[in-house]
Amino acid sequence: MIYREAGQFKTSYAADQQLFPIRQDRIGILILLAVVFLAIPGIASEYWFSAILIPFLIFSLAALGLNILTGYAGQLSLGSAAFMAVGAYAAYNFQLRIDGIPILISFGFAGLTAAGVGILFGLPSLWIKGFYLAVATLAAQFFIVWCLTKFPWFSNYSSSGVISAQKVVILGHEFASPREKYLLVLSIVAVMALAAKNMVRSSTGRAWMAVRDMDVAAAVIGIRLMPTKLLAFAVSSFYCGVAGALYAFCYLGSVEPDGFSLDMSFRILFMIIIGGVGSILGSFLGAAFILLLPIFLDITLPWAAGLLGLPFSNATVSHIQILLFGTLIMFFLIVEPHGLARLWQIGKEKLRLWPFPH
């Protein structure tokens, strides 16, 4: 009843092609933006900013990057964490070695550096596909981490190989508090998510999807495979690279190559599988599920155990938490193999019919 587009007539091409064609969606997204930009900074505590919101946004961005490559262009990759590492180290080195460079330019350059490396490791995709390509991108994961460990120049000859991110200063203002960092990360993520949403419905995005669905057919209708695939690698790595730079500068503050392990790449892959492959919203939902559910269980389980009077030690709670987490992943994949984003879509369709389903 509420969510129905009856009476919304499109009178121009522009109106028909806009990002959110349904008025309710437009209002919803504006309310959402108002809440995250205006309300949350006012009410959230420091714990929420540093432990939940900032990592959630950063991993959403990384998942978004992987989703462009895997979900839209159909190229399976296991190197997302490595591209984040490139972004983090590149941003650090740009800040260190170029005097007075604005931090946002550094982040941009970090993304471009990651894009360059991404193109390099995307080359095998021209010859191999599917699981074989996944194994080839594993090479990126191991090579980049090895490279950052092996050559001390990258970490400015720090004896341990750990880099400590510089201060984040924009136009003379230092972004020091968790609230300010949250707003910075949020702005970058919002702009980049909007760009991604636009990109995937442009001719570029359509070409990606054509390649994903059947590359021979795509080639027959005149899509050049090489530039299309490499562009997907470049854009995806750019997103991961910026996410990596934010991870170092706005979240952890200090990073080491070993932190960007295969484990992290898998987590980002799980985020898009749970959230929804080939969906912008899915990247956010997946990141929320993988990051926030363990924390939620971690906080509620001891409380529930206390309420029921069960003698749970900390270790037992952690084991149960891992167990529950795994079960929930399986549950969601069985209930909806296309991810949480698909659930949302089904929900919307049901809402359009409500309260008179036929």
Add this chain to the structure above:
Amino acid sequence: MFKHRKSVPTAAISIALLAQGAIAAEEQFFPVLSYRVGPYGANGQSFFGGFVDYLTYVNLKENGVNGVKIVWEECETEYNNAKGIECYERLKDKAKVSTGPIHTMSTGVAYALIDKSKEDKIPLAMMGYGRTDAVDGSVFPYAFPLVTTYQMQASAILRFIKEREKGGLEGKKIVYLYHDSAYGKEPIVALQEEAKLNKFELTLIPVAHPGNEQGAQWLKIRQENPDYVVFWGWGVMNQTALKAAQKVSFSRDKMIGSWWAGSEEDTVPAGDAAKGYMAATWNVAGKDVPLIADIEKVVYGAGKGNLQDTSKIGTILYNRGVSAAVLSVEATRKAQEKYGKGKPVNGEQVRWAMENLDITDARLKEIGATNLLPQIKTSCTDHEGSGKVKIQQWDGAKWIPVSGWIEGNKGLIHPLFQASAKQYATEKGIAPRDCSKEK
């Protein structure tokens, strides 16, 4: 409807009462960022078991620190940096009222907390791990690599070899076999400086993580035929190295490990191959230490022990956890002496105490911790406080100390820390404190 209305105010009152109870005035809070599951869960269980047992012991034996009961809250980090930060943020609000030093037992988590802990004024202890150049307290006011650091340990091991060889290291061949990570790479600078000074030949051989295949490395060691192998291993790499050494028949008593390569978890799985192997440590193993025996009697006697597997009591890592807790409690005691006996102390006050620790052998004897750990005397310029290790040898069943406390070459190593801290300060734009003005 009406029923609900009635219960709401009651619930609100009881919640308010609970909240008050949680932050009672006469309690000293300790945030414990522990890990008992995950890849290094076994190590964490021993260490944090020892840590928590000593806190319980102080509560039972002396009714807390000068009557201030110690309370703590554990948060599971799984040795994972992101989880570590989440835990820290979760416990931070309580820790701002009163706190003991935070121990993470994880270099990654410690690194991530260095800036945050300074902002929040919560002291961070990194005993035998973490950022080593934090020895220079002028740049790192809130970070304390207490007791000793990797570089000082490497230097102390070389001094031990020198004494054992009765003469010098000149012309000797020493191989440094290390875990190719931040942990293994940190001592290299120190070893190179020592090689220049003592004129021995140093060969660096890295092992990639996790190090369960070391055939090539040990082949190279056999070709080199060094006088000693200094070994910086971690996890599964340790037992693999011992077995590989046996295979190429390199004498195990010419092999000296770091303190993360010298626990029962490393030697027992290697079986026969570990016999004769030596490792550095800054705390001794065993129940001979009166304090450890007393903890077993008092805490486990009262059924309040933290460990389910009591065979871990007296292992290297358990005793290390106790040592960490001893220093933390001593720091709060010292802070109370200055800021008011019988009152909880906050992070700033504990920080001062940690910078002015003076734990003599006499004090250690009072606690019952004679020889458990070396004497500690810290200052603004020296957040390490000791720099001493013991060398212990595995006799096939237990660790036996084979040396006294050996100090690394401070004159050589500490300037390296200062240079590194200075570089950090310029990178981050920190103005170092003037240590001569600190009291």
